[in-house]
Amino acid sequence: MIRQLNSGRWNVRIKHNGKHLVSRTFDRKKDAQKWEQQQKLALASGTWTDPRAGEVTVEVYLPLWLDTKTLAASTLEGYEAAIRRHIIPVFGHRPLSSIPPSEMQSWAVNLAKTSRTAARRSLGIMRGMYRMAVADGFVARSPADYVELPSLRRGEPNPLTQDEVVRLVDATPNDRDKLMIQVLAFGGLRFGELAALGPDSIHDHGLHLTRSVQHSSQGPGVIWGDLKTHQARTVPLPSKTLAALRQRASDLAADELIFSTTTGTVISRRNWSNRVLTVACKQAGIKRITPHDLRDTAATTLLAARIPIAVVSRILGHESPATTMRHYAGVTSSDRDLVQNFLDQLG
Known part of the structure; x- marks a missing residue:
């Protein structure tokens, strides 16, 4: 309903099912009529919201x-x-x-x-x-x-070959760091998952992951949390690697970390990458990599061995196999060989 006030302005009252919803005043009648029409159309279509709420x-x-x-x-x-x-x-x-x-x-x-x-x-x-x-x-x-963000081509995985993993481990002088590299390259853990491992993480068939830890980006201290997908998972490892983990954990208290600094605190991903991994890459004569590239190494190794994508997805802790497919959509060299052999047979 539109009515003119003593001031000469125009007041609109919107009612629905006999209930007053909202009112508004305008200087010009045509503006009042336009707004009234908009409110009535929104009510009729079920899209009406109280203008004051916005x-x-x-x-x-x-x-x-x-x-x-x-x-x-x-x-x-x-x-x-x-x-x-x-x-x-x-x-x-x-x-x-x-x-x-x-x-x-x-x-x-x-x-x-x-x-x-x-x-x-x-x-x-x-x-x-x-x-x-x-x-x-x-x-x-x-x-x-x-809103759409500009498209950006996803970077290709940057894995090592198994020979390069061996050379990297051999070039690493510290037993702790050798084992860290092996767990990352064979198990595909995220660094925060590796840093959070305790004696109770070691099970008969591998590592049982339930938590993660990382250094705060906003200041000193660390942040403990559950896994990225909020679901615990078990990660298989080579028998020798699992045995080395058991040996390392044998003298630790239940609340200690398997991998920690010399003072028993959480290892910083950035510090470890710069002071250990980068130096070892140089000593081994291989390309510079990040801890995540070791996770790529585990993933591509499993996929090249024809392990089902759903199994690889569970090991990596991805939300779904579709996530794994997106990350590792590139065809591995062994896949290319398989395709090439098939095409060659067709003549």
């Missing part, structure tokens, strides 16, 4: 969304850092309903030019927040759903 700001609503998430401690730290660095400075003061898709697209693209990882994480946070805002009736649609 005035809630991003800074106010984001913590409410974050409280609904069950996240590993390290993931939560990353989310909070992205919110603090990339979202709040740009959108914190803005009402939820005030951000158009074009503005969010521009923000995401510009952020990706600096850090694609930060852009992907920050956009994921905004998408999640807006999904809940739509469900709560604060906004009718999410501007984040229309």
Whole structure:
């Protein structure tokens, strides 16, 4: 209903099923008529939201969304850092309903030019927040759903050959580090999973993984959490490697780490990579690698041996075999040989 006030302005009252929903005042009658029509169409289509709800700001609503998430401690730290660095400075003061898709697209693209990882994480946070805002009736649609990041070709895995693994182990002087390399290269563990291993992780058929640890990126200290997929798993290892782990753990207390610094603290991935792995690569005369390349080594070795993709996925702790396929979509050299032999037989 539209009525003119004594001031000459035009007031619109929106009712639905006999209940007053919202009212608004305009200087011009045609603006009042247009807004009334928009509200009625939204009510008829089931997409109506209270215009006042959209005035809630991003800074106010984001913590409410974050409280609904069950996240590993390290993931939560990353989310909070992205919110603090990339979202709040740009959108914190803005009402939820005030951000158009074009503005969010521009923000995401510009952020990706600096850090694609930060852009992907920050956009994921905004998408999640807006999904809940739509469900709560604060906004009718999410501007984040229309945003696309520039495509980036995924880097190829960078595994070692088994001969290179042997040379790398031989070039490593410390028994602790030799065994760490073997567990990473044969078991495909993430470094945080390796650093969290304790005597109770060793089982008859391999390692039973239930936790992970990493150094905080926001300051001193470490962050303990469960595994990336929140599911424990068992990782098989060569018998000699498993025996060496049992020997190393035999004199440890139940709460000690199998691999630790000289003072018994958690090993830093960055420090170990720079001070041990890089030096060993140089001594062995092989390409420089990261701990994750040793995980690639385990994966590609298993796939080249024709281990089913579902089994490899479980060993690596991927969310699904589809994830494994995406990471290791490249055909291994043995696969290429198999394909080439088949094609040669066709003439």
